[in-house]
Amino acid sequence: MRLLIVEDETVLREQLASTLGADGYAIDHASDGREGLYLGKEYNYDLAVIDLGLPELDGVSLIKALRLEGRNFPIIILTARDQWQDKVEGLEAGGDDYLTKPFHPQELKARINALLRRAAGHASSEINYGQLVLDTRAKTVSCNGAVAELTSFEYNTFEYMALNPNKVVSKVTLTEHLYDQDFDRDSNVIEVFMMRLRKKIDPDNSLKPISTLRGQGYRFELKPV
Amino acid sequence: MKNIFGNLRGSPSGNPLSLRQRLLWGAIVSLPLFFSLTGFALDRAFQRSLISAEQDNLQGQIYLLLAAAEIDTDQNGNINVWMPDSLLEPRFSQLDSGLYGFIAPLGQQNALWRSSSTELNAQGNIDAEQDFKLGTRFSLGTNNFKFSQDVFWESRQGTLPVRFTVIHSKDRFQGELQAYRDQLWLWLTLAGVGLIIFQLSILHWGLSPLRKLATALKAMQSGNSVKVDGDFPSETRPLVDNLNQLLTRESEQRQRYRDGLGNLAHSLKTPLAVMHTQLTDIKNPELREQLQEQITRMDQVVRRQLQRAVLRHSDSRERSPIKATCERLCQALRKVYRDKNLQFELALYEDLHFCGDSADLMEVLGNLLENACKFSQQKISIGAKKHTVNGKDFIQMVVSDDGCGIAPHVRETILERGQRADSINSGQGIGLSVAAEIVRDYGGELDISDSPLGGASIEFTLPA
Numbered sequence: 001m002r003l004l005i006v007e008d009e010t011v012l013r014e015q016l017a018s019t020l021g022a023d024g025y026a027i028d029h030a031s032d033g034r035e036g037l038y039l040g041k042e043y044n045y046d047l048a049v050i051d052l053g054l055p056e057l058d059g060v061s062l063i064k065a066l067r068l069e070g071r072n073f074p075i076i077i078l079t080a081r082d083q084w085q086d087k088v089e090g091l092e093a094g095g096d097d098y099l100t101k102p103f104h105p106q107e108l109k110a111r112i113n114a115l116l117r118r119a120a121g122h123a124s125s126e127i128n129y130g131q132l133v134l135d136t137r138a139k140t141v142s143c144n145g146a147v148a149e150l151t152s153f154e155y156n157t158f159e160y161m162a163l164n165p166n167k168v169v170s171k172v173t174l175t176e177h178l179y180d181q182d183f184d185r186d187s188n189v190i191e192v193f194m195m196r197l198r199k200k201i202d203p204d205n206s207l208k209p210i211s212t213l214r215g216q217g218y219r220f221e222l223k224p225v
Numbered sequence: 226m227k228n229i230f231g232n233l234r235g236s237p238s239g240n241p242l243s244l245r246q247r248l249l250w251g252a253i254v255s256l257p258l259f260f261s262l263t264g265f266a267l268d269r270a271f272q273r274s275l276i277s278a279e280q281d282n283l284q285g286q287i288y289l290l291l292a293a294a295e296i297d298t299d300q301n302g303n304i305n306v307w308m309p310d311s312l313l314e315p316r317f318s319q320l321d322s323g324l325y326g327f328i329a330p331l332g333q334q335n336a337l338w339r340s341s342s343t344e345l346n347a348q349g350n351i352d353a354e355q356d357f358k359l360g361t362r363f364s365l366g367t368n369n370f371k372f373s374q375d376v377f378w379e380s381r382q383g384t385l386p387v388r389f390t391v392i393h394s395k396d397r398f399q400g401e402l403q404a405y406r407d408q409l410w411l412w413l414t415l416a417g418v419g420l421i422i423f424q425l426s427i428l429h430w431g432l433s434p435l436r437k438l439a440t441a442l443k444a445m446q447s448g449n450s451v452k453v454d455g456d457f458p459s460e461t462r463p464l465v466d467n468l469n470q471l472l473t474r475e476s477e478q479r480q481r482y483r484d485g486l487g488n489l490a491h492s493l494k495t496p497l498a499v500m501h502t503q504l505t506d507i508k509n510p511e512l513r514e515q516l517q518e519q520i521t522r523m524d525q526v527v528r529r530q531l532q533r534a535v536l537r538h539s540d541s542r543e544r545s546p547i548k549a550t551c552e553r554l555c556q557a558l559r560k561v562y563r564d565k566n567l568q569f570e571l572a573l574y575e576d577l578h579f580c581g582d583s584a585d586l587m588e589v590l591g592n593l594l595e596n597a598c599k600f601s602q603q604k605i606s607i608g609a610k611k612h613t614v615n616g617k618d619f620i621q622m623v624v625s626d627d628g629c630g631i632a633p634h635v636r637e638t639i640l641e642r643g644q645r646a647d648s649i650n651s652g653q654g655i656g657l658s659v660a661a662e663i664v665r666d667y668g669g670e671l672d673i674s675d676s677p678l679g680g681a682s683i684e685f686t687l688p689a
Contacts, residue, residue: 009495015502080494081487082528084554084591085584091557098561102497102524105505118563 001116001156002026002177004048006036006062007078008055016049019105020112023139024152026179033057040066044073046160046177047115049108051078052090060093067094074115076108113137120163122224127162129222131207134162141201148200153178157197161210161220170217194218244435245428252424260413271405275398276370280363283372286391287361289313290326291376294338294389298382304330306338317342323394331375331386369394434461451476451543483584490531497524525655545583547620548573551607554587554594562598570606577609577620580688581667589663592656593624593683600628604678611689618689619669625676625683636673657683 003025007013010031017027028043030036034056040048048066052059063075077090077098087098097111117125117136125137133142141148141158150158160177161169171190194210202209209222242250295307306328316322317340326340361374373390434457441453452469500520507513548571555569579586597605609622631639639657660683661671669686676682 009499011499012495012502015499019502019505078498080492080498081490083487083584084587087591088553088557088587091560092553096560101494102499102501102520105502114564 001046001160002028002043002179003112004036004039004043004045004050005029006031006033006048006054006059007051008032008053009051016105016108020109022152023109024156025112026177031055033059033062036062037065040071041069043176044173045071046119047074047076047112049076049078049112050095051080052086053080060089063090063093063095074119076111076115078103110137113139116159116163122163128225129162129209130225132201132209132222134159143201143203143207150197150200154193154197154200157193158201161218162222165220165223168213168217168219174217245432248428249425252421256417256420256424260417264409264413267409268406271409272402275401276365279370279393279398280372283363283370283391283393284361286314286324286326286393287372287374287389290328290389290391291374294328296328296337296378296385296387297380298385302382304337304380304385304387308338312340320344323396325392327388327390327392329388329390331388336390366395370398434458438465445472486531490527493527494524497527528655543582544578544580545586547577547579547586547609547622548575550579550583550586550590551594554590555607558594558598565598565601565603567598567601568604570604572606572608574609574611577611578689579620580618585663585667586687589660589685589687590624592660596656597624597626597628597681601626601680602628606676606678619686620689621684621686623682623684625678626680627676627678628680630675630679631673631681640671640673660685 001024003020005013005016005020005027007016007029008031013029013031017029021027028039028045030039033054036048036050036054037057039045040062050059050062054062057065059077059079063077066075074096075094077087077095078101079086079090079098080101082100090098096115099108099111113125113136117127122136125135127134127136131144134140135142136159139152139155139159141150141155156178157174160174174190194212198205198210201207207222209220211219211221213219289312290308293309293312296304297307298304308328311318312326314324316324317326319342322342324340325343326338327336327343328338329336359375359377361372364371370393371390372393373388375386375388377384378387437455438453438457438461441450441455444450445453452472453465457465497520500516504513504517504520507516551571551573555571559567559569594605594607604627606625607622609620611618611620613619640661657671657673664671664685664687667688669688671683671685674682674684
């Protein structure tokens with residue numbers, strides 16, 4: 001999952017980037033509204049965390065501009081001004097949730113998870129695909145009740161595929177959603193990565209949850225039960 | 226006298242008289258005085274002119290008698306007067322005509338000649354005792370005018386001092402004077418009443434800009450307008466301009482104050498957020514917990530104190546729509562709590578308005594609705610109605626949910642006046658306590674009870 005963080009306070013921005021990055025999210029960040037708008041228009045993010053008090057272009061205007069551009073990824077508003085007027089304006093502009101500063105990083109992670117899950121159309125944090133179960137809150141994948149030992153990148157790859165079932169996901173799209181801008185986009189890495197993931201979640205190769213479409217990419221074949 | 230002016234100064238309750246009443250009283254007191262003096266002066270002038278005309282008339286009658294009379298003495302020295310049978314003035318010959326003529330030599334009580342008109346009338350004091358003095362005399366009696374002229378009459382035996390007297394009854398004079406007075410006072414009264422009516426309409430017209438100003442101020446006070454609008458005459462324009470300037474300045478100052486505090490909140494809270502995030506790097510769980518607690522306390526104190534400082538606009542002139550504000554908040558919260566599939570039941574009339582700052586209204590409703598959303602299963606109901614207490618309009622609102630409710634001992638802590646922010650730790654506490662404080666700032670009350678839906682019911686009043 002690729003997230004955009006727009007926050008002018010350098011320390012907080014970097015902390016958020018590293019905390020969320022450690023969870024396996026690909027993070028791009030911007031320090032002002034204009035840069036945030038450029039990134040938001042340029043890349044297809046899965047979610048954005050936007051502070052309301054931003055230089056150059058304020059948070060509400062940034063959210064409005066992104067929605068006008070047709071960007072419909074979920075947006076979490078961060079605000080230090082915990083006046084309802086600001087929160088309502090942010091939500092009316094196109095925000096999906098708000099978090100008042102100071103916040104606990106776990107709280108932000110929980111909100112991000114909930115919004116990503118909701119964006120994929122799932123009400124519960126546990127999504128059951130028969131023998132495979134994805135828990136977006138615990139960030140685990142279990143096969144026949146046994147939790148698979150996944151790295152955070154492997155989990156995110158599986159989560160992204162599982163939340164976009166029956167869609168052909170190209171290697172480029174997958175790279176974009178899993179890695180931040182500076183990542184060297186070598187398609188071999190994705191192939192190796194996918195092979196390892198398949199082995200971990202489907203050791204006896206009986207379920208075949210992710211199929212390869214030659215020249216096109218991958219597709220998640222299971223449906224939620 | 227003191228009492229009259231005391232009463233004129235104002236009503237017993239101490240309210241000063243209105244401008245209209247002042248001007249009206251002025252007109253009511255001054256106009257009759259002015260018309261009385263005018264009437265008196267005109268009456269005097271007319272009376273004088275009547276008397277002067279009468280004097281001229283009687284002088285003419287004397288000349289008539291002088292021309293007609295023939296006076297001479299006989300051998301015995303007796304004075305004889307001959308007058309023609311009919312004189313030019315017929316009233317001398319008519320009985321009791323009111324005009325009487327006398328000719329008498331000086332020093333004699335009885336006249337030598339009396340006009341026929343005196344025959345049934347005892348009138349005829351010819352002032353025999355008065356000294357002879359060549360020339361005329363005019364005097365006003367109670368019932369008549371008397372004009373006499375002393376002359377020396379040439380006779381065969383020398384000059385005779387003779388007094389010609391004409392007496393004219395005052396009846397006609399009185400009649401004319403009375404008719405004049407009747408007309409005069411009738412017209413003066415009509416003019417006075419007309420003038421008061423005219424003055425009232427001038428007052429109405431003249432004071433209309435002030436009435437308009439009062440209406441504009443009332444509209445502003447009730448929140449229908451933020452400044453005094455309309456065209457005003459040059460005398461009141463500076464007042465209106467200054468008032469508008471003052472209002473704009475005050476509103477700008479309020480906005481600056483609010484922005485300043487908002488910025489202060491922003492600059493305090495971002496470092497707190499940084500500290501919060503850095504806590505994850507601390508390995509010692511005890512230290513982490515302690516720091517966590519202190520940061521939370523600091524955050525709550527900052528939040529609470531800033532909110533208290535910003536939300537003090539109970540003197541605001543705004544009129545904030547209740548229904549529209551609730552709908553905006555429900556829409557926003559429905560988005561945030563989408564997973565819960567919340568059902569909002571709004572029983573609100575379109576015309577309900579809160580007389581105060583819209584940000585304050587949003588803060589009260591936002592805090593209460595967020596709590597309701599957080600704790601409810603699915604149903605949240607919002608109701609409002611208007612009612613009047615001691616002539617003042619209030620909005621009574623209820624926000625209820627089907628959640629777990631609020632325990633009685635927590636209710637007391639939340640509603641305690643001047644509660645310290647860091648002493649409230651329960652999930653619902655801070656939002657409710659902030660809402661209660663704003664409601665109290667506006668002179669309202671907030672109560673927590675059990676809702677028929679099963680959860681908490683928050684009932685509060687705000688000025689309408």
